[in-house]
Amino acid sequence: MSDSDKFNNPGGNDAFAVSADMLTAAEALTTLLRAVAPVKERETVGLTLALGRVLAEDIVSPRAVPPHDNAAVDGYAVYADDLDPASPVLLPVTGLIPAGRPLTRPALRGEALRIFTGAPVPPGPDTILPQEICEEAHGHVTVPPQKRGANLRRAGEDIQTGAVVLRRGTRLRPQELGLAASIGVGEVSVFRPVRVALFSTGDEVREPGCSAGAGAIYDSNRFILHGLLRGLGCAITDFGIVPDRLGAVTDTLARAGYGHDLVLTSGGVSAGDEDHVRTAAAALGALEFWRIAIRPGRPLAFGRVGDAMFLGLPGNPVACMITFLIFARPLLLALAGATVTPPQTYRVIAGFSAKKRQGRREYLRASLHRTADGSVIANRFPQEGSWILTSMTASCGLIDLPESLGGVAPGDWVEFLPFSEVLG
Numbered sequence: 001m002s003d004s005d006k007f008n009n010p011g012g013n014d015a016f017a018v019s020a021d022m023l024t025a026a027e028a029l030t031t032l033l034r035a036v037a038p039v040k041e042r043e044t045v046g047l048t049l050a051l052g053r054v055l056a057e058d059i060v061s062p063r064a065v066p067p068h069d070n071a072a073v074d075g076y077a078v079y080a081d082d083l084d085p086a087s088p089v090l091l092p093v094t095g096l097i098p099a100g101r102p103l104t105r106p107a108l109r110g111e112a113l114r115i116f117t118g119a120p121v122p123p124g125p126d127t128i129l130p131q132e133i134c135e136e137a138h139g140h141v142t143v144p145p146q147k148r149g150a151n152l153r154r155a156g157e158d159i160q161t162g163a164v165v166l167r168r169g170t171r172l173r174p175q176e177l178g179l180a181a182s183i184g185v186g187e188v189s190v191f192r193p194v195r196v197a198l199f200s201t202g203d204e205v206r207e208p209g210c211s212a213g214a215g216a217i218y219d220s221n222r223f224i225l226h227g228l229l230r231g232l233g234c235a236i237t238d239f240g241i242v243p244d245r246l247g248a249v250t251d252t253l254a255r256a257g258y259g260h261d262l263v264l265t266s267g268g269v270s271a272g273d274e275d276h277v278r279t280a281a282a283a284l285g286a287l288e289f290w291r292i293a294i295r296p297g298r299p300l301a302f303g304r305v306g307d308a309m310f311l312g313l314p315g316n317p318v319a320c321m322i323t324f325l326i327f328a329r330p331l332l333l334a335l336a337g338a339t340v341t342p343p344q345t346y347r348v349i350a351g352f353s354a355k356k357r358q359g360r361r362e363y364l365r366a367s368l369h370r371t372a373d374g375s376v377i378a379n380r381f382p383q384e385g386s387w388i389l390t391s392m393t394a395s396c397g398l399i400d401l402p403e404s405l406g407g408v409a410p411g412d413w414v415e416f417l418p419f420s421e422v423l424g
Ligand code: AMP
Pocket: 200, 201, 202, 204, 205, 217, 218, 219, 220, 221, 222, 266, 267, 268, 269, 270, 272, 275, 314, 315, 316, 317
Protein backbone atom coordinates (compact mmCIF):
# COMPACT_ATOMS: atom_id res chain seq x y z
CA MET A 1 0.00 0.00 0.00
CA SER A 2 1.41 3.42 -0.96
CA ASP A 3 1.49 6.39 1.39
CA SER A 4 -1.37 8.05 -0.43
CA ASP A 5 -3.46 4.92 0.07
CA LYS A 6 -3.09 5.14 3.79
CA PHE A 7 -6.19 6.07 5.60
CA ASN A 8 -6.54 9.59 6.86
CA ASN A 9 -9.09 9.73 9.64
CA PRO A 10 -9.28 13.01 11.55
CA GLY A 11 -12.79 12.20 12.81
CA GLY A 12 -11.64 9.07 14.60
CA ASN A 13 -14.61 7.04 13.35
CA ASP A 14 -13.74 3.37 13.85
CA ALA A 15 -15.59 2.19 10.80
CA PHE A 16 -13.15 4.08 8.61
CA ALA A 17 -10.08 2.91 10.47
CA VAL A 18 -10.03 -0.56 8.93
CA SER A 19 -7.14 -0.96 6.53
CA ALA A 20 -5.96 -4.00 4.65
CA ASP A 21 -3.94 -4.48 1.52
CA MET A 22 -6.67 -6.31 -0.35
CA LEU A 23 -10.25 -6.65 0.80
CA THR A 24 -12.79 -9.18 -0.32
CA ALA A 25 -16.07 -7.78 -1.62
CA ALA A 26 -17.82 -9.11 1.49
CA GLU A 27 -15.32 -7.42 3.82
CA ALA A 28 -15.63 -4.14 1.98
CA LEU A 29 -19.42 -4.30 2.11
CA THR A 30 -19.45 -5.13 5.81
CA THR A 31 -17.23 -2.13 6.54
CA LEU A 32 -19.42 0.13 4.42
CA LEU A 33 -22.61 -1.00 6.12
CA ARG A 34 -21.09 -0.63 9.56
CA ALA A 35 -20.39 3.03 8.88
CA VAL A 36 -24.00 3.80 7.95
CA ALA A 37 -26.16 6.01 10.15
CA PRO A 38 -29.61 5.42 8.65
CA VAL A 39 -31.94 8.32 7.95
CA LYS A 40 -34.16 8.99 10.96
CA GLU A 41 -36.55 11.72 9.80
CA ARG A 42 -40.00 10.45 8.98
CA GLU A 43 -42.86 11.70 6.93
CA THR A 44 -46.42 10.53 6.45
CA VAL A 45 -47.46 9.89 2.87
CA GLY A 46 -50.58 8.64 1.15
CA LEU A 47 -50.37 5.14 -0.30
CA THR A 48 -50.22 6.33 -3.90
CA LEU A 49 -47.03 8.25 -3.08
CA ALA A 50 -45.48 5.52 -0.96
CA LEU A 51 -44.15 3.23 -3.68
CA GLY A 52 -40.47 2.44 -3.08
CA ARG A 53 -40.43 4.22 0.27
CA VAL A 54 -39.21 2.51 3.45
CA LEU A 55 -41.60 1.96 6.35
CA ALA A 56 -40.58 3.78 9.52
CA GLU A 57 -42.81 1.70 11.79
CA ASP A 58 -44.51 -1.66 11.94
CA ILE A 59 -48.04 -1.78 10.63
CA VAL A 60 -50.46 -3.67 12.85
CA SER A 61 -53.76 -4.71 11.38
CA PRO A 62 -56.77 -3.06 13.01
CA ARG A 63 -59.04 -5.70 11.48
CA ALA A 64 -59.30 -9.15 10.05
CA VAL A 65 -58.99 -9.86 6.33
CA PRO A 66 -61.34 -11.06 5.06
CA PRO A 67 -63.45 -9.20 7.62
CA HIS A 68 -66.29 -11.74 7.36
CA ASP A 69 -66.87 -15.28 6.16
CA ASN A 70 -67.59 -14.98 2.45
CA ALA A 71 -68.22 -16.91 -0.73
CA ALA A 72 -65.30 -17.81 -2.99
CA VAL A 73 -67.58 -18.44 -5.98
CA ASP A 74 -70.93 -17.41 -7.39
CA GLY A 75 -73.44 -20.06 -6.31
CA TYR A 76 -75.55 -21.22 -3.38
CA ALA A 77 -74.82 -21.15 0.36
CA VAL A 78 -76.18 -24.18 2.23
CA TYR A 79 -75.77 -26.22 5.42
CA ALA A 80 -73.62 -29.24 4.55
CA ASP A 81 -75.95 -31.18 6.86
CA ASP A 82 -78.79 -30.55 4.37
CA LEU A 83 -76.84 -32.26 1.58
CA ASP A 84 -76.94 -35.93 0.70
CA PRO A 85 -73.42 -37.39 0.35
CA ALA A 86 -74.65 -39.87 -2.27
CA SER A 87 -77.07 -38.00 -4.55
CA PRO A 88 -78.36 -34.52 -5.48
CA VAL A 89 -81.01 -32.84 -3.32
CA LEU A 90 -83.60 -30.19 -4.13
CA LEU A 91 -83.66 -27.07 -1.91
CA PRO A 92 -85.81 -23.92 -2.07
CA VAL A 93 -83.93 -20.73 -3.01
CA THR A 94 -85.16 -18.33 -0.35
CA GLY A 95 -82.66 -15.50 -0.22
CA LEU A 96 -80.21 -13.43 -2.25
CA ILE A 97 -76.83 -12.14 -0.97
CA PRO A 98 -74.94 -9.86 -3.39
CA ALA A 99 -71.41 -8.64 -2.49
CA GLY A 100 -71.53 -5.89 0.14
CA ARG A 101 -75.10 -6.65 1.24
CA PRO A 102 -75.32 -9.01 4.21
CA LEU A 103 -78.49 -11.04 4.73
CA THR A 104 -80.67 -9.13 7.18
CA ARG A 105 -82.27 -12.21 8.75
CA PRO A 106 -80.85 -15.46 10.17
CA ALA A 107 -80.14 -18.24 7.68
CA LEU A 108 -82.35 -21.31 8.05
CA ARG A 109 -81.80 -25.02 7.81
CA GLY A 110 -83.17 -26.55 4.63
CA GLU A 111 -82.81 -23.46 2.40
CA ALA A 112 -80.35 -22.44 -0.29
CA LEU A 113 -79.19 -18.82 -0.44
CA ARG A 114 -78.22 -17.42 -3.81
CA ILE A 115 -74.81 -15.82 -3.18
CA PHE A 116 -72.08 -14.09 -5.17
CA THR A 117 -68.29 -14.03 -4.90
CA GLY A 118 -67.12 -12.00 -1.90
CA ALA A 119 -70.60 -11.68 -0.41
CA PRO A 120 -70.84 -12.24 3.36
CA VAL A 121 -71.96 -15.71 4.40
CA PRO A 122 -74.32 -15.45 7.38
CA PRO A 123 -73.79 -17.60 10.48
CA GLY A 124 -74.97 -21.15 9.81
CA PRO A 125 -74.40 -22.14 6.17
CA ASP A 126 -70.93 -23.67 5.89
CA THR A 127 -70.69 -24.75 2.28
CA ILE A 128 -70.93 -22.92 -1.05
CA LEU A 129 -71.88 -24.77 -4.22
CA PRO A 130 -70.63 -23.22 -7.46
CA GLN A 131 -73.51 -22.27 -9.74
CA GLU A 132 -71.99 -24.30 -12.60
CA ILE A 133 -72.77 -27.59 -10.86
CA CYS A 134 -76.29 -26.62 -9.71
CA GLU A 135 -79.56 -26.35 -11.61
CA GLU A 136 -82.08 -23.72 -10.60
CA ALA A 137 -85.69 -23.77 -11.77
CA HIS A 138 -89.02 -22.52 -10.35
CA GLY A 139 -87.51 -21.19 -7.14
CA HIS A 140 -85.67 -24.41 -6.33
CA VAL A 141 -82.12 -25.58 -6.92
CA THR A 142 -80.77 -29.09 -7.39
CA VAL A 143 -77.42 -29.36 -5.62
CA PRO A 144 -75.00 -32.30 -5.93
CA PRO A 145 -72.99 -33.74 -3.01
CA GLN A 146 -70.28 -31.34 -1.77
CA LYS A 147 -67.56 -31.37 0.86
CA ARG A 148 -68.33 -29.39 4.02
CA GLY A 149 -66.61 -26.00 3.96
CA ALA A 150 -66.11 -25.95 0.17
CA ASN A 151 -65.68 -22.52 -1.41
CA LEU A 152 -66.06 -20.71 1.87
CA ARG A 153 -63.42 -18.14 2.82
CA ARG A 154 -63.22 -17.74 6.57
CA ALA A 155 -62.86 -14.35 8.29
CA GLY A 156 -59.22 -13.70 9.21
CA GLU A 157 -57.88 -16.44 6.92
CA ASP A 158 -55.47 -13.93 5.38
CA ILE A 159 -54.85 -11.50 8.25
CA GLN A 160 -55.96 -11.55 11.87
CA THR A 161 -56.74 -8.48 13.91
CA GLY A 162 -53.58 -7.33 15.72
CA ALA A 163 -51.18 -9.11 13.39
CA VAL A 164 -48.03 -7.24 12.31
CA VAL A 165 -48.52 -7.27 8.56
CA LEU A 166 -45.59 -5.08 7.51
CA ARG A 167 -42.36 -4.46 9.36
CA ARG A 168 -40.39 -1.27 9.81
CA GLY A 169 -37.61 -1.30 7.21
CA THR A 170 -39.78 -2.81 4.47
CA ARG A 171 -39.47 -1.18 1.05
CA LEU A 172 -42.97 -0.79 -0.23
CA ARG A 173 -43.71 -2.60 -3.45
CA PRO A 174 -47.13 -2.59 -5.12
CA GLN A 175 -48.19 -5.67 -3.15
CA GLU A 176 -47.27 -4.04 0.18
CA LEU A 177 -49.33 -0.98 -0.78
CA GLY A 178 -52.25 -3.27 -1.57
CA LEU A 179 -51.84 -5.07 1.74
CA ALA A 180 -51.81 -1.80 3.70
CA ALA A 181 -54.93 -0.73 1.82
CA SER A 182 -56.62 -4.06 2.55
CA ILE A 183 -56.54 -3.34 6.27
CA GLY A 184 -57.85 0.18 5.76
CA VAL A 185 -54.54 2.01 6.18
CA GLY A 186 -54.53 4.98 3.78
CA GLU A 187 -51.26 6.63 4.74
CA VAL A 188 -47.99 5.33 6.09
CA SER A 189 -45.05 6.64 8.07
CA VAL A 190 -41.90 6.36 5.96
CA PHE A 191 -38.33 7.60 6.21
CA ARG A 192 -37.48 10.62 4.13
CA PRO A 193 -35.68 9.83 0.85
CA VAL A 194 -31.90 9.51 0.95
CA ARG A 195 -30.24 12.62 -0.49
CA VAL A 196 -27.44 11.90 -2.91
CA ALA A 197 -25.04 14.34 -4.53
CA LEU A 198 -23.77 13.02 -7.83
CA PHE A 199 -20.99 14.06 -10.15
CA SER A 200 -18.64 12.77 -12.79
CA THR A 201 -15.00 13.69 -13.07
CA GLY A 202 -12.62 13.96 -15.98
CA ASP A 203 -11.24 16.59 -18.36
CA GLU A 204 -12.20 14.33 -21.24
CA VAL A 205 -15.80 13.85 -20.14
CA ARG A 206 -18.54 15.87 -21.90
CA GLU A 207 -22.25 16.38 -21.49
CA PRO A 208 -24.27 14.44 -24.09
CA GLY A 209 -26.02 16.81 -26.46
CA CYS A 210 -22.95 19.07 -26.62
CA SER A 211 -20.15 18.76 -29.16
CA ALA A 212 -17.40 16.51 -27.88
CA GLY A 213 -14.24 17.76 -29.63
CA ALA A 214 -10.96 15.94 -30.04
CA GLY A 215 -10.02 13.47 -27.35
CA ALA A 216 -13.32 13.76 -25.54
CA ILE A 217 -15.90 11.16 -24.55
CA TYR A 218 -19.45 11.55 -23.38
CA ASP A 219 -20.45 11.10 -19.78
CA SER A 220 -22.29 7.82 -19.51
CA ASN A 221 -21.70 7.12 -15.82
CA ARG A 222 -23.83 9.95 -14.49
CA PHE A 223 -26.79 8.67 -16.49
CA ILE A 224 -26.30 5.10 -15.33
CA LEU A 225 -26.03 6.30 -11.74
CA HIS A 226 -28.96 8.64 -12.09
CA GLY A 227 -31.12 5.74 -13.23
CA LEU A 228 -29.89 3.48 -10.46
CA LEU A 229 -30.48 6.15 -7.82
CA ARG A 230 -33.93 6.92 -9.16
CA GLY A 231 -34.77 3.23 -8.94
CA LEU A 232 -33.90 3.35 -5.26
CA GLY A 233 -36.05 6.40 -4.65
CA CYS A 234 -33.16 8.75 -3.83
CA ALA A 235 -33.41 12.52 -4.02
CA ILE A 236 -30.59 13.44 -6.39
CA THR A 237 -28.57 16.65 -6.67
CA ASP A 238 -26.66 16.58 -9.93
CA PHE A 239 -23.38 18.49 -9.79
CA GLY A 240 -22.56 17.66 -13.41
CA ILE A 241 -19.04 17.04 -14.68
CA VAL A 242 -16.06 18.30 -12.73
CA PRO A 243 -12.70 18.81 -14.48
CA ASP A 244 -9.47 17.20 -13.29
CA ARG A 245 -8.31 20.15 -11.22
CA LEU A 246 -7.81 19.76 -7.50
CA GLY A 247 -9.45 23.13 -6.82
CA ALA A 248 -12.57 22.29 -8.82
CA VAL A 249 -12.90 18.81 -7.29
CA THR A 250 -12.33 20.14 -3.76
CA ASP A 251 -14.84 22.92 -4.26
CA THR A 252 -17.54 20.59 -5.61
CA LEU A 253 -16.93 17.95 -2.96
CA ALA A 254 -17.15 20.58 -0.24
CA ARG A 255 -20.50 21.82 -1.52
CA ALA A 256 -21.78 18.29 -2.05
CA GLY A 257 -20.83 17.33 1.50
CA TYR A 258 -23.59 19.44 3.01
CA GLY A 259 -27.27 18.63 2.83
CA HIS A 260 -26.65 15.14 1.50
CA ASP A 261 -26.42 11.68 3.00
CA LEU A 262 -24.07 10.39 0.31
CA VAL A 263 -21.73 11.93 -2.22
CA LEU A 264 -21.35 9.59 -5.16
CA THR A 265 -18.74 10.20 -7.84
CA SER A 266 -17.27 8.29 -10.74
CA GLY A 267 -13.74 8.44 -12.10
CA GLY A 268 -10.71 10.13 -10.68
CA VAL A 269 -9.94 7.60 -7.99
CA SER A 270 -7.23 5.56 -9.69
CA ALA A 271 -3.57 6.24 -9.06
CA GLY A 272 -2.98 8.54 -12.07
CA ASP A 273 -1.67 12.09 -11.65
CA GLU A 274 -4.96 13.60 -12.80
CA ASP A 275 -6.99 11.74 -10.20
CA HIS A 276 -7.78 14.36 -7.61
CA VAL A 277 -10.90 12.95 -6.03
CA ARG A 278 -9.03 11.00 -3.39
CA THR A 279 -6.78 13.91 -2.48
CA ALA A 280 -9.73 16.28 -2.19
CA ALA A 281 -11.87 13.86 -0.17
CA ALA A 282 -8.99 13.08 2.19
CA ALA A 283 -8.40 16.81 2.75
CA LEU A 284 -12.09 17.52 3.42
CA GLY A 285 -12.94 14.62 5.67
CA ALA A 286 -11.89 11.03 5.89
CA LEU A 287 -10.90 8.74 3.10
CA GLU A 288 -10.05 5.15 2.68
CA PHE A 289 -8.88 3.86 -0.64
CA TRP A 290 -9.67 0.27 -1.23
CA ARG A 291 -8.12 -2.32 -3.39
CA ILE A 292 -10.87 -4.89 -3.53
CA ALA A 293 -10.31 -8.36 -4.89
CA ILE A 294 -13.04 -8.13 -7.51
CA ARG A 295 -13.27 -7.86 -11.24
CA PRO A 296 -14.39 -5.60 -12.70
CA GLY A 297 -14.36 -2.97 -10.04
CA ARG A 298 -11.17 -1.64 -8.68
CA PRO A 299 -10.56 1.07 -7.54
CA LEU A 300 -13.06 2.27 -4.98
CA ALA A 301 -12.75 5.16 -2.53
CA PHE A 302 -14.81 5.40 0.60
CA GLY A 303 -15.01 7.99 3.31
CA ARG A 304 -16.80 11.02 4.56
CA VAL A 305 -17.01 14.63 3.38
CA GLY A 306 -18.82 17.18 5.48
CA ASP A 307 -22.02 15.56 6.74
CA ALA A 308 -22.12 12.95 4.02
CA MET A 309 -20.69 9.54 3.35
CA PHE A 310 -18.54 9.48 0.27
CA LEU A 311 -18.22 6.75 -2.32
CA GLY A 312 -15.93 7.19 -5.31
CA LEU A 313 -16.69 4.63 -8.01
CA PRO A 314 -14.36 3.70 -10.87
CA GLY A 315 -14.54 5.64 -14.14
CA ASN A 316 -14.98 2.75 -16.53
CA PRO A 317 -18.74 2.54 -17.05
CA VAL A 318 -19.15 -1.23 -16.55
CA ALA A 319 -17.03 -1.17 -13.40
CA CYS A 320 -18.95 1.91 -12.27
CA MET A 321 -22.31 0.18 -12.62
CA ILE A 322 -21.21 -3.14 -11.16
CA THR A 323 -19.58 -1.55 -8.11
CA PHE A 324 -22.73 0.47 -7.62
CA LEU A 325 -24.81 -2.70 -7.59
CA ILE A 326 -22.46 -4.52 -5.23
CA PHE A 327 -21.59 -1.71 -2.83
CA ALA A 328 -23.59 1.47 -3.34
CA ARG A 329 -26.98 -0.21 -3.58
CA PRO A 330 -26.85 -1.98 -0.19
CA LEU A 331 -25.26 1.14 1.28
CA LEU A 332 -28.15 3.27 0.02
CA LEU A 333 -30.74 0.78 1.24
CA ALA A 334 -29.14 0.83 4.69
CA LEU A 335 -29.05 4.64 4.65
CA ALA A 336 -32.73 4.65 3.69
CA GLY A 337 -33.55 2.63 6.81
CA ALA A 338 -34.39 -0.48 4.80
CA THR A 339 -33.67 -3.99 5.94
CA VAL A 340 -30.75 -5.07 3.74
CA THR A 341 -30.75 -8.61 2.45
CA PRO A 342 -28.44 -10.05 -0.21
CA PRO A 343 -30.10 -10.05 -3.63
CA GLN A 344 -31.52 -13.36 -4.79
CA THR A 345 -29.26 -15.27 -7.16
CA TYR A 346 -30.16 -18.37 -9.16
CA ARG A 347 -28.16 -21.42 -10.13
CA VAL A 348 -27.79 -21.80 -13.86
CA ILE A 349 -25.58 -23.88 -16.12
CA ALA A 350 -22.49 -22.30 -17.65
CA GLY A 351 -22.51 -22.53 -21.43
CA PHE A 352 -18.89 -21.38 -21.66
CA SER A 353 -15.47 -21.87 -20.19
CA ALA A 354 -13.57 -19.15 -18.37
CA LYS A 355 -10.24 -18.83 -16.63
CA LYS A 356 -10.29 -17.03 -13.35
CA ARG A 357 -7.79 -15.93 -10.76
CA GLN A 358 -8.31 -17.71 -7.48
CA GLY A 359 -8.82 -15.34 -4.57
CA ARG A 360 -10.68 -12.83 -6.68
CA ARG A 361 -14.43 -12.52 -7.02
CA GLU A 362 -15.40 -12.06 -10.62
CA TYR A 363 -18.63 -10.86 -12.16
CA LEU A 364 -19.24 -11.93 -15.74
CA ARG A 365 -21.85 -10.25 -17.86
CA ALA A 366 -24.18 -12.90 -19.19
CA SER A 367 -27.39 -13.65 -20.99
CA LEU A 368 -29.60 -16.67 -20.47
CA HIS A 369 -31.31 -19.05 -22.80
CA ARG A 370 -33.42 -22.13 -22.31
CA THR A 371 -32.60 -25.45 -23.94
CA ALA A 372 -35.20 -27.86 -25.34
CA ASP A 373 -35.18 -29.80 -22.04
CA GLY A 374 -35.94 -26.64 -20.08
CA SER A 375 -32.50 -26.05 -18.52
CA VAL A 376 -31.29 -22.49 -18.25
CA ILE A 377 -27.88 -21.89 -19.82
CA ALA A 378 -25.81 -18.77 -19.20
CA ASN A 379 -23.69 -17.39 -22.00
CA ARG A 380 -21.03 -14.90 -21.26
CA PHE A 381 -20.63 -11.71 -23.27
CA PRO A 382 -17.59 -12.17 -25.54
CA GLN A 383 -15.82 -8.87 -24.75
CA GLU A 384 -14.56 -8.44 -21.22
CA GLY A 385 -13.39 -4.81 -21.13
CA SER A 386 -14.92 -2.75 -18.36
CA TRP A 387 -15.51 0.06 -20.85
CA ILE A 388 -17.63 -2.13 -23.16
CA LEU A 389 -21.02 -0.74 -22.19
CA THR A 390 -22.87 -2.73 -24.87
CA SER A 391 -22.00 -5.77 -22.75
CA MET A 392 -24.43 -4.44 -20.16
CA THR A 393 -27.27 -3.70 -22.56
CA ALA A 394 -26.84 -7.13 -24.21
CA SER A 395 -26.80 -8.97 -20.88
CA CYS A 396 -29.56 -9.64 -18.41
CA GLY A 397 -27.40 -10.15 -15.36
CA LEU A 398 -24.10 -11.13 -13.81
CA ILE A 399 -22.54 -14.48 -13.10
CA ASP A 400 -21.05 -14.21 -9.64
CA LEU A 401 -17.92 -16.36 -9.36
CA PRO A 402 -16.66 -16.73 -5.78
CA GLU A 403 -13.04 -16.22 -4.71
CA SER A 404 -12.50 -19.96 -4.23
CA LEU A 405 -13.10 -20.83 -7.88
CA GLY A 406 -10.21 -21.24 -10.31
CA GLY A 407 -12.27 -21.36 -13.48
CA VAL A 408 -15.49 -22.39 -15.14
CA ALA A 409 -16.12 -25.24 -17.57
CA PRO A 410 -19.19 -25.75 -19.74
CA GLY A 411 -21.85 -27.58 -17.72
CA ASP A 412 -20.74 -26.17 -14.35
CA TRP A 413 -23.38 -24.73 -12.07
CA VAL A 414 -22.86 -21.00 -11.51
CA GLU A 415 -24.72 -18.34 -9.53
CA PHE A 416 -26.58 -15.84 -11.67
CA LEU A 417 -27.72 -12.44 -10.42
CA PRO A 418 -30.45 -11.05 -12.70
CA PHE A 419 -30.28 -7.29 -13.16
CA SER A 420 -33.99 -7.29 -12.37
CA GLU A 421 -33.12 -8.27 -8.77
CA VAL A 422 -31.02 -5.17 -8.23
CA LEU A 423 -32.42 -2.46 -10.48
CA GLY A 424 -34.79 -0.67 -8.17
P1 AMP B 1 -10.62 7.23 -14.32
O1 AMP B 1 -11.14 6.36 -13.22
O2 AMP B 1 -11.02 8.64 -14.14
O3 AMP B 1 -9.16 7.04 -14.54
O4 AMP B 1 -11.36 6.74 -15.63
C1 AMP B 1 -11.20 5.41 -16.15
C2 AMP B 1 -11.79 5.33 -17.53
O5 AMP B 1 -13.17 5.60 -17.46
C3 AMP B 1 -11.23 6.33 -18.52
O6 AMP B 1 -11.14 5.72 -19.75
C4 AMP B 1 -12.25 7.42 -18.52
O7 AMP B 1 -12.26 8.17 -19.72
C5 AMP B 1 -13.52 6.66 -18.35
N1 AMP B 1 -14.54 7.47 -17.72
C6 AMP B 1 -14.41 8.20 -16.60
N2 AMP B 1 -15.54 8.85 -16.30
C7 AMP B 1 -16.44 8.49 -17.25
C8 AMP B 1 -17.80 8.84 -17.49
N3 AMP B 1 -18.47 9.65 -16.65
N4 AMP B 1 -18.44 8.28 -18.53
C9 AMP B 1 -17.76 7.43 -19.35
N5 AMP B 1 -16.50 7.08 -19.18
C10 AMP B 1 -15.81 7.60 -18.15
